[in-house]
Amino acid sequence: EDQVTQSPEALRLQEGESSSLNCSYTVSGLRGLFWYRQDPGKGPEFLFTLYSAGEEKEKERLKATLTKKESFLHITAPKPEDSATYLCAVQEQSGYSTLTFGKGTMLLVSP
Protein backbone atom coordinates (compact mmCIF):
# COMPACT_ATOMS: atom_id res chain seq x y z
CA GLU A 1 0.00 0.00 0.00
CA ASP A 2 1.30 3.42 -0.97
CA GLN A 3 2.11 5.73 1.92
CA VAL A 4 2.84 9.43 1.97
CA THR A 5 3.95 11.24 5.12
CA GLN A 6 4.43 14.97 5.24
CA SER A 7 6.29 16.93 7.88
CA PRO A 8 5.96 19.15 9.69
CA GLU A 9 2.17 19.26 10.05
CA ALA A 10 2.35 23.01 10.50
CA LEU A 11 5.08 25.58 9.99
CA ARG A 12 5.14 29.22 10.92
CA LEU A 13 7.74 31.44 9.25
CA GLN A 14 8.57 35.09 9.25
CA GLU A 15 8.53 36.80 5.89
CA GLY A 16 11.90 36.17 4.24
CA GLU A 17 12.73 33.17 6.43
CA SER A 18 13.53 30.28 4.10
CA SER A 19 12.64 26.70 5.00
CA SER A 20 11.79 23.27 3.59
CA LEU A 21 8.81 20.94 3.72
CA ASN A 22 9.32 17.20 3.63
CA CYS A 23 7.36 14.44 1.90
CA SER A 24 8.41 10.85 2.59
CA TYR A 25 6.86 8.17 0.47
CA THR A 26 6.62 4.44 0.04
CA VAL A 27 5.46 3.15 -3.31
CA SER A 28 6.17 -0.02 -5.23
CA GLY A 29 7.04 1.87 -8.40
CA LEU A 30 6.88 5.62 -8.73
CA ARG A 31 5.34 7.12 -11.83
CA GLY A 32 5.31 10.63 -10.43
CA LEU A 33 5.37 12.73 -7.28
CA PHE A 34 3.16 15.78 -7.22
CA TRP A 35 3.09 18.96 -5.16
CA TYR A 36 -0.09 20.97 -4.82
CA ARG A 37 -1.01 24.12 -2.97
CA GLN A 38 -4.41 24.31 -1.27
CA ASP A 39 -5.97 27.48 0.10
CA PRO A 40 -8.73 27.20 2.74
CA GLY A 41 -12.04 26.13 1.21
CA LYS A 42 -10.50 25.64 -2.24
CA GLY A 43 -9.39 22.75 -4.40
CA PRO A 44 -5.68 21.93 -4.78
CA GLU A 45 -3.67 23.98 -7.25
CA PHE A 46 -1.02 22.09 -9.21
CA LEU A 47 2.58 23.15 -8.59
CA PHE A 48 5.04 20.48 -9.75
CA THR A 49 5.46 16.94 -10.96
CA LEU A 50 8.74 15.08 -10.37
CA TYR A 51 9.40 11.78 -12.09
CA SER A 52 12.86 10.55 -11.14
CA ALA A 53 15.40 10.83 -8.34
CA GLY A 54 17.65 13.83 -8.76
CA GLU A 55 15.05 15.85 -10.60
CA GLU A 56 14.44 19.44 -9.51
CA LYS A 57 11.82 21.99 -10.54
CA GLU A 58 11.41 25.64 -9.66
CA LYS A 59 8.61 28.15 -9.73
CA GLU A 60 9.12 31.62 -8.28
CA ARG A 61 10.10 31.10 -4.61
CA LEU A 62 9.45 27.35 -4.66
CA LYS A 63 11.83 24.57 -5.57
CA ALA A 64 10.96 20.88 -5.45
CA THR A 65 13.50 18.08 -5.30
CA LEU A 66 13.17 14.31 -5.35
CA THR A 67 15.13 11.34 -4.01
CA LYS A 68 14.17 7.67 -4.01
CA LYS A 69 12.53 8.03 -0.60
CA GLU A 70 11.45 11.63 -0.20
CA SER A 71 10.80 14.97 -1.75
CA PHE A 72 11.47 18.44 -0.42
CA LEU A 73 9.68 21.64 -1.20
CA HIS A 74 12.08 24.49 -0.51
CA ILE A 75 10.61 27.92 0.04
CA THR A 76 13.05 30.78 -0.40
CA ALA A 77 12.30 34.16 1.16
CA PRO A 78 8.59 33.43 1.58
CA LYS A 79 5.92 36.10 1.50
CA PRO A 80 2.59 36.15 3.36
CA GLU A 81 0.81 35.17 0.13
CA ASP A 82 2.68 31.86 0.24
CA SER A 83 0.59 30.91 3.28
CA ALA A 84 -1.41 27.78 2.38
CA THR A 85 -1.46 24.05 2.89
CA TYR A 86 1.03 22.23 0.68
CA LEU A 87 0.05 18.73 -0.37
CA CYS A 88 2.28 15.98 -1.67
CA ALA A 89 0.91 13.03 -3.65
CA VAL A 90 2.37 9.99 -5.38
CA GLN A 91 1.20 8.13 -8.42
CA GLU A 92 2.13 4.50 -8.80
CA GLN A 93 3.38 3.11 -12.10
CA SER A 94 0.77 0.40 -12.10
CA GLY A 95 -1.93 2.70 -10.82
CA TYR A 96 -4.87 3.94 -12.79
CA SER A 97 -3.61 7.51 -12.64
CA THR A 98 -4.86 7.68 -9.06
CA LEU A 99 -3.01 9.80 -6.54
CA THR A 100 -2.27 8.99 -2.91
CA PHE A 101 -2.06 12.16 -0.85
CA GLY A 102 -0.28 13.07 2.34
CA LYS A 103 -2.08 15.10 5.00
CA GLY A 104 -0.27 18.26 4.03
CA THR A 105 1.83 20.92 5.71
CA MET A 106 0.02 24.06 6.77
CA LEU A 107 2.35 27.01 6.17
CA LEU A 108 1.79 30.41 7.73
CA VAL A 109 4.07 33.25 6.75
CA SER A 110 3.86 36.31 8.97
CA PRO A 111 4.79 39.80 7.71
Add this chain to the structure above:
Amino acid sequence: GAVVSQHPSRVICKSGTSVKIECRSLDFQATTMFWYRQFPKQSLMLMATSNEGSKATYEQGVEKDKFLINHASLTLSTLTVTSAHPEDSSFYICSASWTGYTEAFFGQGTRLTVV
Protein backbone atom coordinates in the same frame (compact mmCIF):
# COMPACT_ATOMS: atom_id res chain seq x y z
CA GLY B 1 -2.98 24.86 -16.89
CA ALA B 2 -6.27 23.12 -17.58
CA VAL B 3 -9.41 24.47 -15.92
CA VAL B 4 -11.87 22.37 -13.97
CA SER B 5 -15.06 23.96 -12.70
CA GLN B 6 -17.06 22.48 -9.84
CA HIS B 7 -20.56 23.57 -8.87
CA PRO B 8 -21.97 24.42 -6.39
CA SER B 9 -19.21 25.67 -4.12
CA ARG B 10 -21.45 25.35 -1.06
CA VAL B 11 -24.70 23.53 -0.44
CA ILE B 12 -26.84 22.96 2.62
CA CYS B 13 -29.48 20.26 2.48
CA LYS B 14 -31.89 18.55 4.80
CA SER B 15 -31.24 15.05 6.04
CA GLY B 16 -32.81 12.48 3.72
CA THR B 17 -32.62 14.56 0.56
CA SER B 18 -30.26 14.12 -2.38
CA VAL B 19 -27.64 16.55 -3.65
CA LYS B 20 -25.95 16.68 -7.05
CA ILE B 21 -22.47 18.13 -7.57
CA GLU B 22 -21.19 18.90 -11.05
CA CYS B 23 -17.61 18.81 -12.30
CA ARG B 24 -16.79 20.24 -15.71
CA SER B 25 -13.53 20.39 -17.65
CA LEU B 26 -13.70 23.74 -19.45
CA ASP B 27 -10.82 23.63 -21.92
CA PHE B 28 -9.98 19.97 -22.39
CA GLN B 29 -11.63 16.59 -22.79
CA ALA B 30 -11.44 14.70 -19.53
CA THR B 31 -11.24 11.00 -20.22
CA THR B 32 -10.92 10.32 -16.51
CA MET B 33 -12.42 12.12 -13.56
CA PHE B 34 -11.82 11.51 -9.88
CA TRP B 35 -13.92 12.30 -6.84
CA TYR B 36 -12.34 12.95 -3.46
CA ARG B 37 -13.61 13.65 0.01
CA GLN B 38 -11.65 15.75 2.49
CA PHE B 39 -12.24 16.13 6.23
CA PRO B 40 -10.73 19.06 8.18
CA LYS B 41 -6.96 18.79 8.49
CA GLN B 42 -7.04 15.45 6.71
CA SER B 43 -5.76 14.15 3.45
CA LEU B 44 -7.82 13.92 0.29
CA MET B 45 -9.40 10.48 0.20
CA LEU B 46 -10.20 9.07 -3.22
CA MET B 47 -13.80 7.95 -3.45
CA ALA B 48 -14.07 6.82 -7.05
CA THR B 49 -12.59 7.00 -10.51
CA SER B 50 -14.78 7.39 -13.57
CA ASN B 51 -14.02 7.08 -17.25
CA GLU B 52 -16.28 8.64 -19.82
CA GLY B 53 -19.03 6.26 -20.82
CA SER B 54 -18.11 3.63 -18.24
CA LYS B 55 -19.25 2.76 -14.76
CA ALA B 56 -17.25 4.34 -11.98
CA THR B 57 -14.72 2.34 -9.99
CA TYR B 58 -15.27 2.89 -6.29
CA GLU B 59 -12.65 2.65 -3.58
CA GLN B 60 -13.08 0.15 -0.81
CA GLY B 61 -15.55 1.30 1.79
CA VAL B 62 -17.35 3.79 -0.43
CA GLU B 63 -21.04 3.01 -0.87
CA LYS B 64 -21.92 2.88 -4.54
CA ASP B 65 -25.63 3.35 -3.91
CA LYS B 66 -25.11 6.40 -1.75
CA PHE B 67 -22.56 8.18 -3.95
CA LEU B 68 -23.81 7.93 -7.53
CA ILE B 69 -21.28 8.98 -10.14
CA ASN B 70 -22.09 9.68 -13.77
CA HIS B 71 -19.52 10.55 -16.45
CA ALA B 72 -21.70 10.79 -19.52
CA SER B 73 -19.54 13.13 -21.55
CA LEU B 74 -15.88 14.10 -21.89
CA THR B 75 -16.50 17.39 -20.11
CA LEU B 76 -18.96 16.55 -17.35
CA SER B 77 -19.09 14.24 -14.36
CA THR B 78 -21.64 14.39 -11.57
CA LEU B 79 -21.65 13.10 -8.01
CA THR B 80 -25.05 12.61 -6.39
CA VAL B 81 -25.16 12.09 -2.65
CA THR B 82 -28.41 10.20 -2.11
CA SER B 83 -30.41 10.25 1.12
CA ALA B 84 -27.82 12.49 2.70
CA HIS B 85 -27.17 12.34 6.43
CA PRO B 86 -25.16 14.65 8.71
CA GLU B 87 -22.18 12.30 8.58
CA ASP B 88 -22.00 12.93 4.82
CA SER B 89 -21.13 16.55 5.54
CA SER B 90 -17.68 17.13 4.10
CA PHE B 91 -15.65 18.87 1.42
CA TYR B 92 -15.98 17.08 -1.94
CA ILE B 93 -13.45 17.74 -4.68
CA CYS B 94 -13.27 16.51 -8.24
CA SER B 95 -10.26 16.30 -10.50
CA ALA B 96 -9.88 15.57 -14.18
CA SER B 97 -7.22 14.24 -16.46
CA TRP B 98 -6.85 12.80 -19.92
CA THR B 99 -5.36 9.63 -21.32
CA GLY B 100 -1.59 9.46 -21.16
CA TYR B 101 -1.29 12.61 -19.07
CA THR B 102 -0.07 12.26 -15.51
CA GLU B 103 -1.16 15.54 -13.97
CA ALA B 104 -4.68 15.91 -12.65
CA PHE B 105 -6.38 19.28 -12.29
CA PHE B 106 -8.79 19.99 -9.49
CA GLY B 107 -12.07 21.79 -9.16
CA GLN B 108 -12.72 24.38 -6.49
CA GLY B 109 -14.46 21.90 -4.20
CA THR B 110 -17.98 21.72 -2.76
CA ARG B 111 -18.71 22.17 0.92
CA LEU B 112 -21.71 19.98 1.73
CA THR B 113 -23.55 20.50 5.00
CA VAL B 114 -26.41 18.16 5.87
CA VAL B 115 -28.70 19.42 8.61
